[in-house]
Amino acid sequence: MIRCAVLQFPGSNCDQDALIAIRSFSGVAAELVWHQTTSLEAFDLIILPGGFSYGDYLRSGAIACFSPVMQAVKKAAQQGKIILGICNGFQILCEAHLLPGTLIRNRNLLFRCEETILRLENNVTPFTQACEKGQLLRLPIAHGEGCYVAQPDVLQELNNNNQILLRYATAEGEITKAASPNGSLENIAGICNREKNIFGLMPHPERACEALLGSTDGRFLFHSLITSLSKK
Amino acid sequence: MKIRITIMPQSAVLDPAGVATAHALEHLGFAGVHSVRIGKSIELDIAEATEEQLHQACRDLLSNPVIEDYHFEILK
């Protein structure tokens, strides 16, 4: 049984969605874990869900990264545990320096909620191994601060190490400026760390796990995670 | 001329960002955080403007006079 923690910060609001999505897979025991928790030893998989932790007032993720649970997340990261940050969770991981770069306001300064097409750039990670390289995924976004930026050397390193896992693409799979809903550098939608055990992405795979809601492509990512954890 | 404009939420108006940040500072170990107010600082570099024009810019565009106060200083 894979033990999964879905972290709950004050202001998280996709925690239930993530819990429902992960519980729709067999072999997973998932629970909500409050941000005051200081140990995550009991878990194999840690999800930082979307939302507006602490209202995202100062900067998205800025206050949440000082929550007690984040010390435990850092420890889990060092232990090589699998950590997934979705939307606000991605922003928190960046603020906590577990992932490089940062997410700033969308170029058009407006919140954007819509379905996007993502091109999968690297399938040799625990998060993407059930996908094909170059596969197109339909996943929704819903964010006001999802424009990924990083220093040129950081970007170079991300590219060199194949840490960019998802880019916004056209329906034909092309990476064009127009395909990016937020102005991200190189259309980056999701990146992992060098060790490939931490993955942050702005799109919401948990919202694309049911045919009724329009797409089931999010299941590829969860399925990858679960398969790679089961092998461990 | 260079002008720095500071825009702050009016004192009677709730500043949610300030309240959340004050709580966060307490969690960080700061004792006795009395108040945090979060505003904006805008720097202008423009050819020329009278004080009245600057007031107009602040009033009509840069600040929201319904909930914010502003002041400006001419740097040089």
Added chain:
Amino acid sequence: MNTPPITPALIAKHGLSSDEYQKILTILGREPSYEELGVFSVMWSEHCSYKNSRPLLRQFPTTGKNVLVKAGEENAGVLDIGNGWAVAFKIESHNHPSAIEPFQGAATGVGGIIRDIFTMGARPAFLLDSLRFGSIEGDTLAARANRRLFAGVVAGISHYGNCMGVPTIGGEVYFDKSYEGNPLVNAFCLGVLRHEQIARGAAKGIGNPIFYVGAETGRDGLAGAAFASRELTEESKADRPAVQVGDPFREKLLLEACLELLESGCVAGIQDMGAAGLTCSTCETASRGGTGVEVDLNLVPKRSNDLTPYELLLSESQERMLVIVQKGEEATVQKIFEKWELPYALIGHVTDDGKMRIRAGSTVVVDVPARALADEAPLYEREAAPWTAPALLDLKTVPVADVIMALHQLFAHPSIASKQWAWRQYDYMVQTGTVVPPGSDAAVFHLREADKFLAATTDCNAIYCHLDPREGAKAAVAEATRNLACSGAMPLGVTDNLNFGNPYKPENFFQLRAAVEGISEGCRAFDIPVTGGNVSLYNESQHGAIDPTPTIAMVGIIEKKEQITTQHFKNPGDVIYLLGELGEELGGSHYLLVVHQRKEGLPPRVDFAKEKALQNQLLSLIKSGLVQSAHDCSEGGLAVALAESCFARAQQDSKALLGATIDLGTTGLRPDVALFNESQGRILFSARPENATAIEATLQAAKLPFQRLGIVTTAEEIVIQLNGEKYQWMTRNLHHTWSTAIPHMMQG
């Protein structure tokens, strides 16, 4: 504390008439204190007391077999949806605050309606918004101001709803001169709960402690209820203290904390502090509980210590609740509110003397019978102007427009154009229940915990209401039921938002009365209970009163997920039907407004018997699995409905566009009348060709008017044959006009 003496000028400043002041003297048997004057002023304002509308509202049908909590009993009505589950929903306006500060006005409107729902013990599931603004076209000062209002309101809704994690899944936006300077912002929220979870806003149990929970009190929105009960003037822009600032983060914590507290079973009564804040919540809970309350203002959490008792009583600071807890359960409140890091304070207790008694330390500042404030406001039947029907439209005075161009003009009008510019700013997917997102006749939401599918819509054509308020209100009800039917849903209940001008002007009061009659007639015809709502009067600017706008928000239930239907054509080769007659009523139509700049004539008539028969028939075809898509004909008539059906669900994906070829035959109607009339009771639907025989046999047997119009094509071309003429449009071009109209205007 020095308080000003009670003078006639002070009484007038509080919006109380001399008769009302006499009534206060009688109730108290003495002169009121300054604080008491303030308390009476807000509680007897239109916003809180509905003094000018309550007698009219009694006409609404409010009962039904599904009704668990009736209109007026609590903060929101509650309806049974089966299997022990229920829904609480309500619509409320925040028009005047949005006119002054669009972002915060709209945000706090959303915050207020969400609190109304979780006060009932329900978890908020989704939001809708019905918005109206002046024209956003062109480069005039007014257009610029209207664009700023529109952008600000949308951003405010987005800010609050998104942060709360409550999806905004639908609604409507209209643009019309009459809303210039007085936009309408009506926010709707629906929540889900178990029957046994229904919470009451009553102060029960003598001696029970009263807690204040949530954000600290500041000077925000001082006496906002009184503010909402006046006309907007240039001076009201200077009403600085009336602006409330919303904190959705605090509200999200308050929501979770309150639901956890309710779950613990220790709550005897709960009430949100909305309009008139602490005043309203204390006297209303006491009045409902048949008890009294005693509260010490010194114990209220405050943002600054220099707030006077008067200010504390009338402040409308957001994100606050009043909770009456079972005696001995004080520690539970402490535990939960400390977990959620929210202020809480024990501020008083329930008494047995029926009084609202407010102290500031040892000084009693208010001592008034609670019932007198909450339930005994004076009620008025204002004078209604006699009705003069508008002149019938003389078609001879309307030149036949080029219908090819006219359809483009209609799609370029922001009231008909795609509203994606607005709704893509709302998180409409959070909570993973949105099955039909914004952009179809009604939004459809899956209540996961109850495993029920709900459809929801807001509707009102204010042009119709302007021309004939009674018929317009009927049409709003009919359109809402039709939108639900097109989605596969049976109506469950209605919440209404009556937006009108100053009721002291007889023509406005007539409009209000006629609209209430129209809504009542419609809801009775469809046997739908009105479960509550909101009245917003004094919607006037220097240009006069707004067009009367009785917004109908309606919720329906879909039996099975297979019955969820959208307006978009699905497959080339499907047969297109018109259920209902072709119609010929052009009065009050958007064609007249947009193409001929005329707001005239009699609006289309509503025949409820016919409507009901058609809608029931459509639903039964949907249940038999025979319907691929269904779309009601509303603004812009049949031509707009047909083209919209060709636009795919993916709004930006022009590849998914379809075409249609239809033949309307030889009608004797002018082409503009045939294509753009807005006669009621018409539904455009499509079906697989192999089901055509079955459908036609059913409709013939039911003796319902229908017409097989043509087929869905891949040609991406819309072709209409009429009277031997052929009219053609490229779907792509119409789609372009429709999808880019608002973005272009907003860039201007």
